[in-house]
Amino acid sequence: MSCKYCNTENKDLIFETKYWIILLADDQYDLGRCVIILKRHCDSLSKLKIEEIIDFLEVVKKLENTIKKSFNATMFNWSCLMNNAYKSNNPNPHIHWHLRPRYKEKVKFDNITFEDLEFAHHYDNKKVLKPSQIILNKIILKIKENL
Amino acid sequence: MSCKYCNTENKDLIFETKYWIILLADDQYDLGRCVIILKRHCDSLSKLKIEEIIDFLEVVKKLENTIKKSFNATMFNWSCLMNNAYKSNNPNPHIHWHLRPRYKEKVKFDNITFEDLEFAHHYDNKKVLKPSQIILNKIILKIKENL
Numbered sequence: 667m668s669c670k671y672c673n674t675e676n677k678d679l680i681f682e683t684k685y686w687i688i689l690l691a692d693d694q695y696d697l698g699r700c701v702i703i704l705k706r707h708c709d710s711l712s713k714l715k716i717e718e719i720i721d722f723l724e725v726v727k728k729l730e731n732t733i734k735k736s737f738n739a740t741m742f743n744w745s746c747l748m749n750n751a752y753k754s755n756n757p758n759p760h761i762h763w764h765l766r767p768r769y770k771e772k773v774k775f776d777n778i779t780f781e782d783l784e785f786a787h788h789y790d791n792k793k794v795l796k797p798s799q800i801i802l803n804k805i806i807l808k809i810k811e812n813l
Numbered sequence: 814m815s816c817k818y819c820n821t822e823n824k825d826l827i828f829e830t831k832y833w834i835i836l837l838a839d840d841q842y843d844l845g846r847c848v849i850i851l852k853r854h855c856d857s858l859s860k861l862k863i864e865e866i867i868d869f870l871e872v873v874k875k876l877e878n879t880i881k882k883s884f885n886a887t888m889f890n891w892s893c894l895m896n897n898a899y900k901s902n903n904p905n906p907h908i909h910w911h912l913r914p915r916y917k918e919k920v921k922f923d924n925i926t927f928e929d930l931e932f933a934h935h936y937d938n939k940k941v942l943k944p945s946q947i948i949l950n951k952i953i954l955k956i957k958e959n960l
Contacts, residue, residue, distance in 0.1 A: 710888070710889070711870075711873050711877070711889070712878065716870065719866050720863055720866065723863065723866045726858050730857065740899065741857070741895065741904075743894045744858060744893045745892035745893070746890070747890045749915070749934055750933070752915075768896070768899075786896050786900045788894065788896060789896075791935045
C-alpha cells in the first residue's frame with residue numbers, strides 16, 4: 667500500500683519545522699483542527715527519534731499558543747491513532763498527530779458560528795464540518811498571522 | 814478543584830520512570846489499556862519540559878514493546894485529552910496520556926476473550942469492559958513479566 671502521507675501535496679499547509687509538517691484538517695468542527703505529519707516515513711511512535719519528539723514539543727507549544735490567540739480555544743486534545751492504515755491488508759502507517767482545539771464558548775469566524783457541543787467530553791468523531799476552500803484559506807491565514 | 818492525579822494512590826501501578834507513573838486502566842476493553850501520568854502537576858502539554866518528553870518517548874517504546882510481547886497487540890492509539898477536568902467550573906487539569914492497544918485478532922487471557930470489534934477504526938469510548946481486581950492484577954503481572 668503506498669503511503670498517502672509520503673505523497674501528500676501539502677495542501678492547506680500552515681507551517682513546517684525540521685521534522686514535521688502542519689496542515690489544516692478538512693474537518694473544522696473543532697475550529698483550527700490540524701494534522702501534524704512526520705517528514706520521514708516511520709510506522710510507529712516507538713520508532714520516533716529523540717530530536718523528532720523534542721521538535722514535536724516545540725510544535726505543540728507553537729500551535730496551542732497560536733490557536734488560543736487566533737480563536738480563543740479553551741484547551742486541546744492531542745492524539746496519534748493511525749487506525750485507517752490498518753484497513754489495508756498490507757498496513758503502511760505513517761506517524762501523524764491530530765490536534766483538536768476545544769472550545770467552552772461559541773466562536774464566530776467569517777460569519778460561521780463554530781460550537782463545540784461536546785466540550786468537556788470526548789470529541790464525537792462522527793460530527794464533521796467541512797467548510798469551503800475559501801473559508802479554509804481564511805482560517806489558515808488567521809493562524810499564520812498569529813504564529 | 815483538587816487534583817485527582819496529584820492525589821492518586823497508584824493503584825494498579827505497572828512501573829514508573831523519573832517523570833511518569835504508568836497505571837493499568839480500570840477499563841480493559843482494549844486489553845493492556847494504560848494511563849501515563851506526569852509526576853508533577855502541569856496543566857497543558859505546551860508546558861511540558863524537554864526532559865519530560867524525552868522520558869515519555871522511552872515510556873512509549875517500553876509499553877508498546879511490552880504489550881506487543883504480552884498480548885500480541887497489533888498497534889497502539891495514544892491520546893492526551895484531559896476533557897474531564899473541564900467539567901468543573903475551576904478546571905485543574907493534570908497531564909496524562911491514554912494508551913489503547915488495538916488488536917486485529919481476538920485475545921484469550923485468563924479465560925476471558927478480548928475482542929477489538931472496532932479495529933482499524935476509531936475506538937468506541939462507550940464500550941467499556943471492567944474486569945475484577947483479580948483479573949486486573951493478573952494483567953499487570955503479565956505486563957511486568959515482559960518489561
